[in-house]
Amino acid sequence: MDNKFYKAKEIIANKLDLPRDIILDLPKITILANNEINIENHKGVVIFEEEQIKINSNVGPISIYGKNFKILFIGGNTITLSGIFKSVVYESHE
Amino acid sequence: MNNFKKYKKGIVTMEIQSLIPEKFINLLWKNGVVVKNIQKINITTVILQVNLSDYGEISKAAKRTGTRVKIVGRSGMSFFLMKLKSRVALLIGVILFGSIIYYLSTFVWNIEINTENYISPYELRNQIKGFGVIPGMRKKNIDVYDIESKILRNNDEIMWVKARIDGVKLKVDVIERQSPPVIVSDQTPCNLIAGKDGIVARVYTTDGTAIVQDGISVQKGDILVKGEQGKEGSVYPVHAKGEVIARTFYEQIKEVPIIKATRVKTGNIISNLYIKLGNKKVYLKNSLIPYKTYDKIEVNNKFVHKEIYYEVNVKNIPANLTKTQDEMYFNILRNLDKSVKIINKIESVKKDNDKYSIRVLVLAEENIAREASIVPEENNTTEKNSESKKIVQ
Numbered sequence: 040m041d042n043k044f045y046k047a048k049e050i051i052a053n054k055l056d057l058p059r060d061i062i063l064d065l066p067k068i069t070i071l072a073n074n075e076i077n078i079e080n081h082k083g084v085v086i087f088e089e090e091q092i093k094i095n096s097n098v099g100p101i102s103i104y105g106k107n108f109k110i111l112f113i114g115g116n117t118i119t120l121s122g123i124f125k126s127v128v129y130e131s132h133e
Numbered sequence: 134m135n136n137f138k139k140y141k142k143g144i145v146t147m148e149i150q151s152l153i154p155e156k157f158i159n160l161l162w163k164n165g166v167v168v169k170n171i172q173k174i175n176i177t178t179v180i181l182q183v184n185l186s187d188y189g190e191i192s193k194a195a196k197r198t199g200t201r202v203k204i205v206g207r208s209g210m211s212f213f214l215m216k217l218k219s220r221v222a223l224l225i226g227v228i229l230f231g232s233i234i235y236y237l238s239t240f241v242w243n244i245e246i247n248t249e250n251y252i253s254p255y256e257l258r259n260q261i262k263g264f265g266v267i268p269g270m271r272k273k274n275i276d277v278y279d280i281e282s283k284i285l286r287n288n289d290e291i292m293w294v295k296a297r298i299d300g301v302k303l304k305v306d307v308i309e310r311q312s313p314p315v316i317v318s319d320q321t322p323c324n325l326i327a328g329k330d331g332i333v334a335r336v337y338t339t340d341g342t343a344i345v346q347d348g349i350s351v352q353k354g355d356i357l358v359k360g361e362q363g364k365e366g367s368v369y370p371v372h373a374k375g376e377v378i379a380r381t382f383y384e385q386i387k388e389v390p391i392i393k394a395t396r397v398k399t400g401n402i403i404s405n406l407y408i409k410l411g412n413k414k415v416y417l418k419n420s421l422i423p424y425k426t427y428d429k430i431e432v433n434n435k436f437v438h439k440e441i442y443y444e445v446n447v448k449n450i451p452a453n454l455t456k457t458q459d460e461m462y463f464n465i466l467r468n469l470d471k472s473v474k475i476i477n478k479i480e481s482v483k484k485d486n487d488k489y490s491i492r493v494l495v496l497a498e499e500n501i502a503r504e505a506s507i508v509p510e511e512n513n514t515t516e517k518n519s520e521s522k523k524i525v526q
Contacts, residue, residue, distance in 0.1 A: 083159040083162060083163070084155050084158050084159055084162075085155065086155060087154065087155050087158065087171070087173060087179070088173065088176075089173060108172075108173065109170060109171065109172050110158075110168070110169075110170070110171035110172075110181075111169060111170060112167070112168075112169050113158065113161075113162050113167070113168045113169075113171065114162065114165075114166070114167030114168065115165075115167075
């Protein structure tokens with residue numbers, strides 16, 4: 040049922056040319072070089088460690104590997120991280 | 134706890150200790166608390182920055198998750214204001230200082246007066262005081278345009294005046310009226326006499342009667358133009374004016390030996406060093422002098438004296454005639470006035486036994502007329518003089 044509703048939303052967004060990230064509540068990830076990452080529509084911090092940060096989102100958790108992590112800002116539905124990144128990994132449910 | 138709500142501009146840096154700090158951060162996020170600069174220290178410890186107004190929410194969340202919160206730093210306007218509250222006197226002092234300075238700057242404390250040549254600032258200062266403008270007045274009570282017009286009205290010799298308030302100064306600048314110079318007209322009767330010997334070339338007169346003609350040679354002191362005018366019998370004295378252009382001569386004679394012996398240094402040097410003990414010279418360095426002719430120079434320092442020998446060649450140099458002639462010519466020119474016009478230059482060389490006698494003659498044209506008062510002549514002109522005196526009176 041939920042899946043159907045989601046699919047309907049997706050079709051509408053496609054047909055009407057609406058921004059999908061807003062309609063479908065998808066995470067919008069902006070990466071600036073290897074030292075700043077900005078994720079909108081996130082669902083909270085799962086792991087915050089020295090070499091890994093895992094952030095939950097609608098498409099599954101997003102893992103960021105690297106070092107010197109710092110959460111510059113968390114509030115509303117935006118999170119901004121800084122640090123030196125090695126990789127960004129989508130760890131979807133499947 | 135609700136007390137913190139009103140401090141909107143305070144930022145608190147806090148250290149958090151809990152088993153799962155992510156949980157605490159998520160809880161804060163879900164409660165709508167904006168968190169900044171989260172940094173992990175170790176597995177259980179995290180440093181983060183939050184707004185002071187959210188402190189209530191944080192303490193609630195801390196209680197629920199069993200987190201220990203330790204405040205590390207505080208910054209922002211709110212904390213500054215809190216500190217100021219305990220130092221009211223300082224604040225009052227600052228405000229008082231500012232307001233006193235501002236209040237004092239609404240007065241004029243100083244009057245600066247710039248004048249030119251003849252009017253003294255003291256005089257103007259007294260005048261301005263007379264208008265009721267004194268240091269210590271309120272600025273708004275001073276009308277600079279009024280001061281300007283008053284100064285102008287009271288002083289005829291002032292052409293332009295500017296009075297302006299500049300900071301706490303009243304600046305007054307004055308330009309004085311420059312009256313045209315009085316032309317002194319000298320009407321006392323006089324003659325024109327010759328200032329130099331010469332041969333008259335041209336005579337121009339505007340007043341008086343010329344008594345010399347072209348081609349006449351005159352000597353210094355001769356009358357050239359007489360200070361009289363009118364027909365014979367009815368002569369009246371005038372102030373003679375005019376130009377008498379005459380040919381003048383400037384001469385210079387110089388004797389130069391035909392051959393001149395000059396000593397020329399060859400550049401070879403020998404120096405000896407010695408110390409003086411009483412009257413005896415003890416040489417530190419002594420060498421024979423191989424030169425035929427030399428110049429000896431002694432240098433006396435405190436202890437060590439020095440003798441320097443310069444080798445010298447004696448040369449016979451023949452006199453350079455054209456060079457000396459030119460030198461003489463320029464010597465003459467240097468002493469001449471700019472109005473003198475040079476017409477010709479005559480050079481002649483005579484050879485005596487062992488000498489040249491060089492003569493340079495410069496022919497020039499110039500105005501030789503000089504004003505000279507009429508010297509009363511003894512015999513028959515006494516009447517005339519008394520007449521002229523009457524006219525003068």
